Amino acid sequence: MVPLSWYLILAAALFSIGLYGLLARRNLVMLLMSLELLLNAVNINLIAFSRYLEEGQVVGRVFALFVYVIAAAETALGLAIMIAVWRTRQTVAVDEIDTLKG
Amino acid sequence: MVWNLAWLIPAFPLLAFAGILLFTQRRAQLSHRLAIGGIAVALVLAQLLFWLAVTGAGGTPAADSWRWLINNGETVSLGLALDPPALVMLFMVPLLCLLIFIYSTGYMRGDPRYGRFFAYISLFASAMLGVVLLDNLLAFFICWELMGLCSYLLIGFWYERPSAVAAGLKAFLVTKVGDLFFFLGLVVLYANVGSLAYRDLFTAETLAQLAQPGYLGLPVSPALVIALLLFGGTVGKSAQFPLHTWLPDAMAGPTPVSALIHAATMVSAGVFLLVRMFPLLTAAGLPVLPVAYIGAFTALFGALVALGQNDIKRVLAFSTMSQLGYMVAALGLGAYVAGFFHLLTHAFFKALLFLSAGSVIHAMEHGHQHGGGAGEFDPNDLLAMGGLGRVMPRTSVAFLLGGLSLAGFPLLTAGFWSKDEILAQVYAQDQALFWVLAAAALLTAFYVARQLSLVFLGTPRSAAAAHAQESERSMTTPLLILAAFAVALGWVGIPEHFPVLGGLIPNWFHEFVGASSASAPVSADWQPLALGVGAGLLGLGLGWLVYGWRPLAAGALEPLAAAMRRLHLGWLYRALQQGFYFDGLYQHTVVWATQALAAFSARFDAAVPDGAVRGVAAGVRALSGAAAYFDERILDALVNMWGGISVGLGRFFNWLDLHLVDPLVNVIGWFGQLGPWATGSVEPEVPDAPVGPVAWLWTRLGKFVTALQTGAVQDYLSLAFFTVIILIVAFFL
């Protein structure tokens, strides 16, 4: 059978790839999508732990369900903010949205 | 096990559909190659399995099942039912599909949506094969609905024409009424048996249990109720009265579609349902009179209305309706083998007739363009054709053979053998219905002769017909292949009691199919044979006399119309042409009522639910108004009071500050002079005076920190993660 460590390493890989996307892309939508990758990696971790270590498998899956809720909510809100930013500044490149500069 | 190959048969056209839709829609050649490839593979596999089964070489046909729906430990399996009816359909369906696909490459040449056409007909072929093969009524229903979808898409294929769009919608909605009854039948069946799979349904115990009268306290058995409800689906899909109005309008689609869907396969699926459910019909008690009566009525009705049609495809549409009525009547009376045999032969000769008609239509359109025609032109108009037999030899031979088969020309055509067997079986059971069907046979032969004469005999009656020419090989070759079947296919089912010829060659069809189910005993009277042959020949003769002996001239009145008007029956002729006004009837009753209900519902919805929502919103607004009042009058008053107190306190502190704190500050201020020196804010006398040490340090630090604040969120994030990493490393060291 598949050892737990494989799932964890896969989740770590997805997490790092999402992290790279988060730090290296200019388009705000790309950032939000990389955030989704991060959250998916977390979910894989939770489910895998729940499956392998927990009797009854309840807590891990409930936790993952709530992560889904939060992820969806955060994506919706992030995209709404992005649309608002697009309207005022006509750009969604994060390195051009630097009002906090200085 | 070789029978598992049967799973691949519907799979290949389905893959072709997906492939064309996703990848090759824009490439015409590649699309038709993919479609034809898919159906060709299906054909090879189907023929292989058919011949293996017929010769008995592969053992008993049985394919593996697949666990489909799993519900808490119970599983519903989906498998293939490879019984003789399915195998016979497997012989017919892929073969017809392949020939029609090849025909379509010629007919649809140059169409802008060529690729999509082939995608749709591939999907349709896959759905039809699914209907034939799958052994679960729910899967049957799914594929049945899929076929309805393809029918809708294909009838309205040329969606720039509003008539085509309307016809597609009409076909879909009218058959949907039938499908509703079908679904109710499934529900009742499931409630009584607990399963929708054939192997659970067709056991002796289940059938005996269903045949017990007393369902819901009524003196009918569940089997009869279920059979009639399922028959509702057949009424819709096979265009039986009263759900027949969609079939003539469906001719607005391209002719290959009419041939494939509305002649050979989809409408036959309704009859195939009855064939599959024949044990249920037997349990319900043969003869099932409603089924037989509706079938016979439709047979006569369709033949009558076909007489008054002047559109080459509408004649064939009503003819299809009529022939399906024959099959339904046969099955209703228990003539299982005869009805199924007619299904098989009808598929071939009707497809042949439609494809030939398409060839004629193409020739007319071609003639119209090249004959310099202009203005309104209907290429389907029989009254504008004529004399095409001279310029279109292959098409006319094919059409002739198909027409003779439809009319039941004795001995030499397939239609004769199957129709004769139905007539013989019906004669033995119910004389009244026999006469109805015989009359329909006479009318059928008459309108066949009418159509043949109007199209091919005489001289061209319009510029288009005069400039027509034979169609290309990709269209005429399938015609000739189908014509061969239309002639020869009947010989696999020669009954043994037939005078002289019976018994010379075995009745392979009866042996293969009849063994699987009990059906009515074959009668050996000569009367039905003679009457059937007589009706057919008489009809052909009369039709030739009226239309062919002195062929119609250009601009002349249609002989039947003229004759009926002279007999003061012009109103009857108009009724005939309009299909006895059923379209209008339905429009003014069912459609009007539905639209009225919809309008009422819209008004009700705007008034009541929306009114409730508006009421809630008004309530919320009132509440917020009250809250605002509260805030303004009460809370703000409190705040103002605080304001007053704060002012008083402020004045007190001011006095304190002025008289106590300021002297203190002045003392400290003297010491504070050191500060400005250190921070460099003492105005320098010289512009380049050195800045104080603290100030210099602070400024450097500030510049460094400011440089960190790039404003780009990603830099902040990188910094954060970098810090995290450092912390992790530090934690573990």
Add this chain to the structure above:
Amino acid sequence: MTLGFGQIAFLAIAALTVAAALAMVLARHIFHAILLMIAVFVGVAALYVLLGVSFMAGMQLFIYVGGVSVLAVLAIMVTRGFMGDRPRPARSTYGAAVVAASVFGGLTWLILQVPWPSEPLVPAPQNDLAVLGQVLVSRAGYAVPFELASLLLFVVLLGALYIARER
């Protein structure tokens, strides 16, 4: 270690998912990136099926493929004209790659330090969905967080509508 069917399946799905994720963060065209993201989600759903939690796989498909991906497509439709992505200065992408690689390395090293079990604790139960449902709505379970989550969604809905409304 002999490769059983489950392990081969895992390796195949994992390889596809990671490849899709890599292609997604490196994609030139943002629409391709969204399609690859959908591929990643489907891969993760397949992993959940492999883990035996088919309900979570279904939820994954519903919420991510059916919801979030559609949202993302709508968002790039609204902000059209910015489909491409001029690459960042190489200096900062290298920095990001370094950070990401070191995070991965650190996590993997951490993971390998612990002797995890290589068999799941119990075989996939047959009727676990009812248990999950009961836990979510029972007072002794997670009813309060459940209600709070719905409240959160409501607030987010209002907030998103307010932020993104036409002015």
